[in-house]
Amino acid sequence: MTADRALNLLNHAPLFAGAHSGDLAPLAQLGTFGDYKRGEHLFREGEGVERLHLVSRGSVRVYRLGRSGTRELTLHIEGPRQLVAGIAAFQSQAVYPAHAEALETPTEILTLPVQAVRDTVFETPALAQAVIAYFARRQSELLRRIDQLVFTxxxxxxxxxxxxxxxxxxxxxxxxxxxxxxxxxxxxxxxxxxxxxxxxxxxxxxxxxxxxxxxxxxxxxxx
Structure with missing residues (x-):
């Protein structure tokens, strides 16, 4: 049942838009679901990236802290089917560039072992193409957000x-x-x-x- 739910979520995630279900099935077998309460952290800035996080239900806020440790800047909020700080998962020996916390109770997250995700994506052209297209879209969204913060x-x-x-x-x-x-x-x-x-x-x-x-x-x- 967990693998079936995971495969359904992966099939509908923008990260893998256009990919074949058969290519995602091996990853779905490795997925686990977990619930988080509002304010509970999925990870913190500087921690090593070991799992890929995909929102199944609820929402997650990704944010950075200022040097004083008191001022926060929300980078983005991810809802169902969205990846959380996913680009770090595709970097070798990466650490998370920001904090991520649940905004709702419960927030359900599907996690996948990051090395298995890397290996599968790098070895499967359809998945690699989908991931590249996804990160290109996210870069455009980030640039629009920077424009809003600076110029609006x-x-x-x-x-x-x-x-x-x-x-x-x-x-x-x-x-x-x-x-x-x-x-x-x-x-x-x-x-x-x-x-x-x-x-x-x-x-x-x-x-x-x-x-x-x-x-x-x-x-x-x-x-």
């Missing part, structure tokens, strides 16, 4: 996030988590959310938000 005002970044996540409604993460995702501090996130609420762009009840004026949010997001 906080209001635009928050508007873009709300449009992506909050339709029709969405439970916001904490202001600290949202600040880490948007590259700012919690106080400014709270202030900007309050501004959007007073302007009638969103409705908020506790941490649940609903977009009321998508057109204006889109204008802000475009700068």
């Amino acid at each position: 005002e906080l209001g635009g970044r928050l508007a873009a996030y709300l449009l992506e996540q909050a339709q029709p409604t969405h439970d916001l993460p904490t202001n600290s988590e949202l600040a880490a995702l948007l590259g700012t501090v919690p106080e400014l996130v709270s202030r900007k959310l309050g501004e959007f609420y007073r302007l009638g762009l969103i409705h908020m009840e506790r941490r649940r938000v609903r977009v009321l004026d998508a057109a204006e949010l889109a204008r802000l997001a475009e700068g």
